[in-house]
Amino acid sequence: MTTELSAFQINKENVLQFLNGLLDPNLNKQYESHLDVYCFNQNGFGLTLAQIGIDTSINVDIRQFSFIILKKFVQERWEGKQIPSDAEKAEIRHIISPLLADPSPKIRTAIAMCIGKIGVYDWPAKWPSLLDDLMKCINNPGNMNLFSGAMRCLEILCCDESDHENIAQIMISSFSVLNALLKRIDLEPLVHIKITQVFKKIAIYTTTNMDVNKTLFKTLLPFINEWGDIFALHLEAKIDPKFINEMFTIQANLIETISMLYNDFQSSVSPFIERLFSSVWALFKSSYPYYEQIEIFGEDHTPKTLEEGVFGIDKLVSSLLEFLTLVINKKKYKGIFEPIIRDIIYQVILYMKMPNDWLDLWETDINQFLDQEDDHSYNPRVISVELLTSILASYPAARGAMVELVKFLFVKASEKQNPNWWRYREVCLFILTTYANEFIAIAKKNPQLFDATQLLQNQLPLDFAASDKQEDEEYTGILKGRSLTCAGAYGRIVDSSISVQYLNQAVQVISSSTSPLPLKLAAIKSMGTLIESLPLEMVNTGIPKAIQVTCSFLSQLSEDSLLLVLDALLLFTKIDRDITGSMESVLTPSLTAVWINFANDQLICETINDIFRVMASCPKSYPGILKNLLPTLNIILCAYDKSLYIGIADSTVDLLGIVVSKLDSSIIDEFLLRQLLDPLLNILVSIYNDESSRKLARAALLSVIPFIYKLSTQVLVEYKPVLENKTLPPQSSLADCLFFIFQSYIVQSELISGNAIPILKALISKHTSIINNHLANINNLLIDRLANCKLSTTKEALCVVFARLFLIYKQNALDYLFTVPSPDPEFASALEFILSEWNKSHPDIQTYLDTNISLLALVSLFDYSTDKRFQSIQVHSTPITNEKSSRNINKKLKEKWTKCNLYEKATVNIYESYKLMLLDEKEAEAERKKKESAANGEYDDDLYEEVEVEEEEEEEEEYIPEEQGEGFAPAAEYQHILDSIDFTNNENDDDTDNFEVDTDILEIFDKEDQYYNVKLR
Known part of the structure; x- marks a missing residue:
């Protein structure tokens, strides 16, 4: 710069040079660090940026950049700052508005961002004419440049920062005009895109601002009632090849608007939704040929580079699938969908077919391929899975229809009438794997409809019997991989002599130097499930080979593919501790190398840690x-x-x-x-x-x-x-x-x-003997920490430590704490304070060991029930809420509790813990029976129904002693409740025969604790 930054003066020349400095990669950081100090804090900087932006003699990129910096300036300085002044703000507003009609889309977008952002702060109070001026531009769609700029401003005004009253005013002032424009089919599709974007933006605002959404919806509802015919007009419109993506975008925007409003206001918008069902269903079917040609076959002749806000067919299809997922399971609409449920399933399956881009990813970027298939991805195949899952859960006839359609498509694939025949086969294998539990339930109920044995014996082997010519085809590896993972899904219900063949095939695949990496990954994934379903004697020779080969190519993987392989390796190591121990010399170096390279990846590190936990449980390691x-x-x-x-x-x-x-x-x-x-x-x-x-x-x-x-x-x-x-x-x-x-x-x-x-x-x-000399200091530290504790988990842990100290030191610990002052003036001694906090925290204690320690210590307190000091102790019982207090006052007030006798509270805690223990045992038994049934190949007809545990029959209410006179009942009168509970040491309850691995370091040592196996009976 011609002037030093420390002496920077605001003028057009200097600001231009400053902008050039920001754009220079070598100077960017230096100039950016001075932006706030030397520019944003000086009067005239914002106005100079606006003057540069409107100067058509300046390079368009510099003009655009000046508006980008102006938007940043507005966002950071416009509200609540002395700079810019009100006069400068007014001048900026005045000179930038005409730029909405600039011929450059870059400038129109940039200026619209500035006007919209200023409008968020200044409209309507300081810029009352803004909305009227915008509507004049919008009502003149003949000037497309001006219309586009004004619509962009309107869209920005609908952002989350705007007040809900302003949003309501936008609806009132603009929607009648926008509805009228949306009816005009003679207008350019870009006009309709801009309008539908505003509708979608309003829907987003209305449905995400929960505190005002009902008020806004009342304003919106009259316009929704006008939308039925207008939306249907566009949803049913014949696609113009010249504007194919533009029309897809309009339709996608409308569907997304419908979905958002229905999700939050079902009853109010149902008539509007029902009016559009036939239009949506017709669009869902008519969109498939375009989707198949463009996305599945890859025969796309539409522009690859789309304008901002313009989408392709995949966006429309995703929106349609999401909308159907939203409404398909609603009881009131079942009469509409049930007669055509087979057609819906067929259409959904067609949309599941693998897109052409995925085929390229399978060959060139396996991590990206796996990411596309992940449940959290947003694409038609993943959303189709969600829709089909909802259908299967809601329509009894859906399962049979799905089976018949899979059979039909297998036949269609076998005819090989066109080069894309294999896509039908791939989607069938994908569905069989994804919905394996559904198909297994069908096989159990109706073996004639679906037979897993026939699937593995007759259908899947076809993918491993390809001709030499077919072996060269790019789809061969995909089909082999799908068949292997499919076999893994059904291995648990077919004869082991059948499933072991696929295990051997998978070992052969991963051992072959010619197998592509994605096929090896599919084979490893398949082995993980097959090995779990086979007897150990059938797999013990394959596990070492699987571990060795898997470790050999860990260094070739990254991200999702590495995580997949590590998950499989974890399964391999869990099968047999002797085999795992013998493979330590292979596992440790390979895992260590991966761990060093990916130490910052939490998921990968956690999985490697899990594998080392398994290895650490193997003595041979x-x-x-x-x-x-x-x-x-x-x-x-x-x-x-x-x-x-x-x-x-x-x-x-x-x-x-x-x-x-x-x-x-x-x-x-x-x-x-x-x-x-x-x-x-x-x-x-x-x-x-x-x-x-x-x-x-x-x-x-x-x-x-x-x-x-x-x-x-x-x-x-x-x-x-x-x-x-x-x-x-x-x-x-x-x-x-x-x-x-x-x-x-x-x-x-x-x-x-x-x-x-x-x-x-x-x-x-x-090491109890070591701490004897430190007890006083330990108690003081624990009491202080407990008194200043905010986190419930910390408080519970501290109370358990005190409980353990009481069990160990008994009378000595209690006598000592009676002499220590309480940190809370509500209690006379530290002991009373601890007993109160402990009894409050006991119901929330999480771990099995800590619960046992707390219970035993509570019971031990009854040994001192004849001590008058204990008889008079009162502890917190239940919290007192002050409903009239404001939120802010409640934050400042100390929590208040009712009080009760120590032994009354301790008895309730012990008895409630006993009841919870019985419930836990029932749930554990139900879970054990469920697993046992699964291991024997028995499956529930309703896979979505959770196991229910019968509630205990209501017994005669236990006698709780009542207060006598001014005090509480003597502690001895609570003894009958304790007598009904047996404290036993059940050392054989911990099943160590199965190769189970503790996932937590503390859990390992908890199980070795002397109090762990003490149970209530």
């Missing part, structure tokens, strides 16, 4: 895992704060915790402690005050827990960690280090302090 993985973990942990490893340090710590959690205690020697534990402790001691390292701290706090459980008390006292951080005194023991870590983190924010509680829990559980 050690010491191989340590030998192959330990050096890598050590390098990263020791350099966790170096730039190379900052992104993967937390993932490394997670993986370390998984590996150590299953490590045999006898293997842990000083070398392992130096290599793994010392770096972990160093991280925790170094970052406890670092807010930016919270994720790493949480992972490290969790990963240190296995060491606490596995090491002896003697090791905790005698072992001296070597730490780079010098916060702790020299020669501090491991126990001292752990207490320092607990004390340092428990006082941090609740987002991290809750992760320190399991460390104390582990120390109390396994």
Whole structure:
């Protein structure tokens, strides 16, 4: 620039040079950083931008860019700032309005964005003529440039930032004109596109702003009543080849508007919707030939580059499918759809056929192909699946129709009358796989209608018997892959001698050097389901081969394809612990390499961690895992704060915790402690005050827990960690280090302090003798944390720690806490405060172990029922809500509770827990029977019906002692309730015969706790 940025003066020349600087890749960052300081804060900058934008002698790209910066300026400075002044705002409004008719679409769009954004702030108060001026332009569609600019402004005025009263005014002022224009078939399709975009924008605003949507809908309803004939006119219009995409766009906009309004205002818009059913159904059928030619066959001669706001046939088809999904299952419309349900299913299946673009993706970008097939994608095939699922759930005849249509299309494919015959076969295989549960239910009820054995014996083998000429065809691999995944879906209900053939075929595919990668992925996916359905003796030779081959090409994969293969690998490793253990030397190096490359991908890391959990459960995996993985973990942990490893340090710590959690205690020697534990402790001691390292701290706090459980008390006292951080005194023991870590983190924010509680829990559980000298300090820290606790999960964890301390130290702990002042003046002692918080939190305690500890501790309180100190304790019972208080006042007021006697509250808690335990047992038994039936090939007729657990018969209400006089009933009178409950230690309930893997480090050690197997009976 000719002037220094620090002395920047607002004039046209300088602003032009500033814009050029912003556009220069080499100067962009420098100029952008000065935009707020030297431009936005100076009077005249916005006006100068507008003057540059209207100057037709300036390059059109610079003019467009000036309006883009002006829009940013308006968005950031227009409202509530001293700059620009009211006079400058008025001048900007005055000079930019005529530009709506600019011949350049770039300028029209840019200026419309500016006017629309200004209008959001200034209309109607400071720019009352805006809407009238826009309507004059809109009412003159002969000047397409002016019309398009005005419609764009109107669309922007309908944004979420606008007041709902302004939206209502837009409807009142514009919809009569827009309806009249939409009736005129002589106008350019782009006119109708602009109008339908505004309708859609209004529908979006009305349906998303829930607080005002009813008010807005009342304004909209009279215009909706006029839409029936107008919408039908366009939905039934004959497609003009010259404007094919424009007409698809108009129709898609109308369908989407209908869908949004119906979804929120069903009863009010039903007459309007019913008027359009025949038009929609006709459009649904007539659109297929275009969709087939353009999207499925790829014979598209329409323009590939579309104008902004113009869509292709796929958008229209998606809108139609979504609308039908919305209405097809409504009871009031079943009389309309039921007679044509077979035709609807047939049409839906045709729309499911694989688009031509997907074929290209299958060959060139498997990740993108998998993404297209993902349930969360938005495309006609995925939406068709949702529609067909809704149909099958709502119409009894639909299942039979689907089976017959699949058979029909298989025959049609076998005739091979055109080069696209294979698409019929592919969609049949896709449907058989996607709706396997439906077909299995049909096979059970009516074997003559569908026979899975015949499918696997006669139909699927056709895809593996292709001629040499067919092997060269691009679709051959797709069909083979579909057949393999289809076989996997039905392997569980056919004879194992049949399904094992497909397992062998899948192994052959993944072992072949000529198999394309997408086919190998399909084979691996198929193997995952086939192996689960076959006896171990049939698959034990195939699993090692599957693991070996799968690991061999992990390095070739990325994103979705890698995740798919890792999921299959997880299934392979779960089959047999001996086989998995023997494959450790293959698995660990391959998984470690993938983990390092994708350490920032959460889903991939979680799956790799799950595989290592399985491996860690296999005794044969050690010491191989340590030998192959330990050096890598050590390098990263020791350099966790170096730039190379900052992104993967937390993932490394997670993986370390998984590996150590299953490590045999006898293997842990000083070398392992130096290599793994010392770096972990160093991280925790170094970052406890670092807010930016919270994720790493949480992972490290969790990963240190296995060491606490596995090491002896003697090791905790005698072992001296070597730490780079010098916060702790020299020669501090491991126990001292752990207490320092607990004390340092428990006082941090609740987002991290809750992760320190399991460390104390582990120390109390396994090393009680160590904590004796720290009890007073521990109690003080816990009481303070509990008093300032906001998160319910943290509060529950703290209460369970107190419960465990009561069980261990009994009378001594209780006597001590009676002498400690309460942090809450409502209670006389810390003990009373703790008992109150504990009894409030007990019903919300989540884990099985914590519930047991809390229950046992509650029961132990009855040992002191004759102590007058306990008899007089009152705790919180139920919350008191103040309905008259405003929201803001409620936030400031302290929560208020009614009170009751400690033993009354404890009894209720114990009894309610007992009832929940009985219900859980019933649900578990129902789930067990369901799984047993599935394993025997028995399936419910209604696959969508959840298992219901019968409610307990209402028994005679239990006697609860009543208050006597001014106090409460003596604690002894509650004893009959406790006597009805038996506390037993059922050590054999935990089924360890099946190869089940705990998914949580804490869960592993919970099951080893002395209180875990204590159950209420």
